[in-house]
Amino acid sequence: xGSRRRAEAFHAVLARSxxxxxxxxxxxxxxxxxxxxxxxxxxxxxxxxxEKKPQPVGVxxxxxxxxxxxxxxxxxxxxxxxGQVAIVGVNDLPVAFAYRPTITSIHYPGEEVGYRATQLLVxxxxxxxxxxxxxxxxxxxLIARESTIGSADVDDAFVRGLEMIRRQ
Numbered sequence: 015x016g017s018r019r020r021a022e023a024f025h026a027v028l029a030r031s032x033x034x035x036x037x038x039x040x041x042x043x044x045x046x047x048x049x050x051x052x053x054x055x056x057x058x059x060x061x062x063x064x065e066k067k068p069q070p071v072g073v074x075x076x077x078x079x080x081x082x083x084x085x086x087x088x089x090x091x092x093x094x095x096x097g098q099v100a101i102v103g104v105n106d107l108p109v110a111f112a113y114r115p116t117i118t119s120i121h122y123p124g125e126e127v128g129y130r131a132t133q134l135l136v137x138x139x140x141x142x143x144x145x146x147x148x149x150x151x152x153x154x155x156l157i158a159r160e161s162t163i164g165s166a167d168v169d170d171a172f173v174r175g176l177e178m179i180r181r182q
Contacts, residue, residue: 017076020104024074038063057087065091069098072162078103078110081117085161101161115160127151 021037028035038060064071064087075081081103088099095101095115103110106121130149138144 017104020076036063057083060084060087061091064088064093064099067099069093070096070100071098072100073102075101075103078105078107078117078119081119081161082109082113085115085117096160096162096164102156106155106157110157111159118159118162119157121155121157123151 025035025037060083064084073081073084075084081101084099084101085095088095088101093099101117103117103119104122106119110117110119130151134145134149
């Protein structure tokens with residue numbers, strides 16, 4: 015499911031639960047500006063939105079690099095993550111757990127997507143019929159980390175070791 019469809023599904027679930035989500039669309043590639051102390055036009059525009067939000071607030075960033083950018087804005091504003099702002103990313107990329115605090119992320123089953131796409135391609139090459147409906151694979155695993163559950167008082171090497179074990 016693409017980011018746009020993911021956002022639409024997220025909004026629909028929140029609306030059914032009585033919440034009114036607000037959406038902010040990043041325009042920049044946040045990874046290219048990570049070391050810029052001024053931030054990006056996006057992170058500078060995001061700051062006032064986070065400052066005005068009633069606390070606590072949750073943010074679903076539709077990619078882990080964006081989740082990390084949201085954390086950087088919170089850090090600059092002195093907002094406590096996860097006390098005042100809880101952050102969840104998507105894809106479970108290394109950027110989600112390479113820095114502190116680690117970012118909670120929805121794991122994207124990339125290997126399974128590749129495997130299923132290959133199966134479908136082989137079927138089509140062999141003369142099979144195209145599926146009538148899109149083939150969907152659900153991202154069903156939430157990897158809870160410090161950005162939503164807080165920090166255990168353990169050292170970084172231990173946290174990275176646990177992450178490695180979970181992946182195996």
